[in-house]
Amino acid sequence: MVKRQQMEKIDDDQDDPIKMQKAKEEEEEAIGMSERSRLISDTQAVVDGKKTSSKSFIQRFVLLRLLSMNGSEWKTIFIGCAACLFSGASQPLFSVFYANVVGAFGYCSIRERRSHVLNASLVFLIFGGILLVLNFLQYTAFAIAGSQLTQRIRSKAFGCLLRQEVAYFDQSENTSGAISVRLSSDAAAVQEMAGTRLGVICQSLALMLFGIAFGCYINWQLTFIVLVSLIVMIFLTFGDMSLRVWQGKQNDKIMGRASTLAVEVIHNMRTIKQSSVEKEVLRQYSDLIYEAVRLCRMTMVPISVLSGIYWTIDVYTMAFVYWRALVLVEEKQLTSHHIIMVVAYSMFALQAIKLMGMLSYRIAGSVSAAQSFFNLFDRIPTIDNGSDEGQELDDFHGDIKFDDVKFIYPTRPTSVVLNKFQLNIMPSQRVALAGMLNFHVVIEYYS
Structure with missing residues (x-):
């Protein structure tokens, strides 16, 4: 509904074609992400069915x-x-x-x-x-x-x-x-x-x-x-x-x-x-x-x-x-x-x-x-947090820098977790991250 209102507003304003094109791209991206989410769910259901049929x-x-x-x-x-x-x-x-x-x-x-x-x-x-x-x-x-x-x-x-x-x-x-x-x-x-x-x-x-x-x-x-x-x-x-x-x-x-x-x-x-x-x-x-x-x-x-x-x-x-x-x-x-x-x-x-x-x-x-x-x-999860596969950092000193990070879960493409996230963490520095969860403020501390 919000996207449609934005599109109607842009249609009325013919003098701003750049905003119109940007709104169209965002709408197409949202539709594509929704379609990918549906395909991922269907694929996961098929995989679970195959696993069930191949049990010993x-x-x-x-x-x-x-x-x-x-x-x-x-x-x-x-x-x-x-x-x-x-x-x-x-x-x-x-x-x-x-x-x-x-x-x-x-x-x-x-x-x-x-x-x-x-x-x-x-x-x-x-x-x-x-x-x-x-x-x-x-x-x-x-x-x-x-x-x-x-x-x-x-x-x-x-x-x-x-x-x-x-x-x-x-x-x-x-x-x-x-x-x-x-x-x-x-x-x-x-x-x-x-x-x-x-x-x-x-x-x-x-x-x-x-x-x-x-x-x-x-x-x-x-x-x-x-x-x-x-x-x-x-x-x-x-x-x-x-x-x-x-x-x-x-x-x-x-x-x-x-x-x-x-x-x-x-x-x-x-x-x-x-x-x-x-x-x-x-x-x-x-x-x-x-x-x-x-x-x-x-x-x-x-x-x-x-x-x-x-x-x-x-x-x-x-x-x-x-x-x-x-x-x-x-x-x-x-x-x-x-x-x-x-x-x-x-x-x-x-x-x-x-x-x-x-x-x-x-x-x-x-x-x-x-x-x-x-x-x-x-059931084998799509994202296994217990797996030790992947890249391991040999020389890590704790100097962490996030610069314009955008993150979504592969199985939830419609939910954006991080959008243009920026954060610099120095070694031995304590950080508190605050967010909203069910109308409550949640604060997590990291050291």
């Missing part, structure tokens, strides 16, 4: 990369994984003891019945104590490893943020409010992923593997029915997590904008009050919240369908197990004792997979948070 397998698999970052705590993680394996392997044994307890009530003599039930109860008590120790080791080990990983991720993320060029923070998803939210909530979500949830995942997988081997030893036909159900539930869980991860990424962008707006309003509350724009600010914030709600409604129907199938599949599984068990008993290929063990194992396995499904929402949030951190770690 370990970089794509979030859990493996988290474990690789936590390599220094491999002993603690090994203790937790060993506890998970033993805890998962003990569940099929519970089905054996459960079948023995049920079979003990078939004795005619009260003394024999009482003796077998008491012995089975004692075994249950011993196994309960063992599981108590295993669960304590499991959750303690993964909690220690998760806290150490969170500390590393926060430190590395902050270091990577300091390396980024200024244009990185011009993007709407990289404002101060959005970055603060990521450093706090996303790091906590990653800690849960590498802590207690990792223990639940390992324990469920161990239960499934040992249970399948145990079930095949008893009867492969009944185990096959349970295995098909487990595979279907795993695929449903994966689909639910994929939808939630996508929803989480989109929702984080919207909530990051909302957080940025809230931070700016709070920091400039006096200006908001003086300008009487409370209703406009409230409208912008409400629009962002409504956009997040609308995004949630888009994914609500498919997630509800997946959840409905997920929570009813165990009922149909047990129905098929009972039907096939009846056929096997009629053909005298299976005894009632074996049926009780297989049914008990099926219930334990299905409940373990269901537990993973219950945690799918939180696991999806943790995966989304870890991916956002890894995208930051893998």
Whole structure:
């Protein structure tokens, strides 16, 4: 607008063609700088897309990369994984003891019945104590490893943020409010992923593997029915997590904008009050919240369908197990004792997979948070302030002279940092530079 007013004024004054030509050159230069800024942003987006597509397998698999970052705590993680394996392997044994307890009530003599039930109860008590120790080791080990990983991720993320060029923070998803939210909530979500949830995942997988081997030893036909159900539930869980991860990424962008707006309003509350724009600010914030709600409604129907199938599949599984068990008993290929063990194992396995499904929402949030951190770690800034490449001055005495210096960032060609800057600094001289930042005077001292 200012440029147009200048051009109109110059058009009226035909006696000054030099000013007219100068104004035209400045306008063309501003247009060219804006176009270069757009091209730089597009090029950076293409480069980031190519980097994402060329990631290795370990970089794509979030859990493996988290474990690789936590390599220094491999002993603690090994203790937790060993506890998970033993805890998962003990569940099929519970089905054996459960079948023995049920079979003990078939004795005619009260003394024999009482003796077998008491012995089975004692075994249950011993196994309960063992599981108590295993669960304590499991959750303690993964909690220690998760806290150490969170500390590393926060430190590395902050270091990577300091390396980024200024244009990185011009993007709407990289404002101060959005970055603060990521450093706090996303790091906590990653800690849960590498802590207690990792223990639940390992324990469920161990239960499934040992249970399948145990079930095949008893009867492969009944185990096959349970295995098909487990595979279907795993695929449903994966689909639910994929939808939630996508929803989480989109929702984080919207909530990051909302957080940025809230931070700016709070920091400039006096200006908001003086300008009487409370209703406009409230409208912008409400629009962002409504956009997040609308995004949630888009994914609500498919997630509800997946959840409905997920929570009813165990009922149909047990129905098929009972039907096939009846056929096997009629053909005298299976005894009632074996049926009780297989049914008990099926219930334990299905409940373990269901537990993973219950945690799918939180696991999806943790995966989304870890991916956002890894995208930051893998991003190579256009201007790397941590690089030691370039010209080094061998004989430097501190006599600095700036004469008519004009400086702009390559990634921000429309923002002039220095324009005809002149300054002479003598050796051992202290200098104070004053400037305006958000309507505040900022003074920086150098010595």
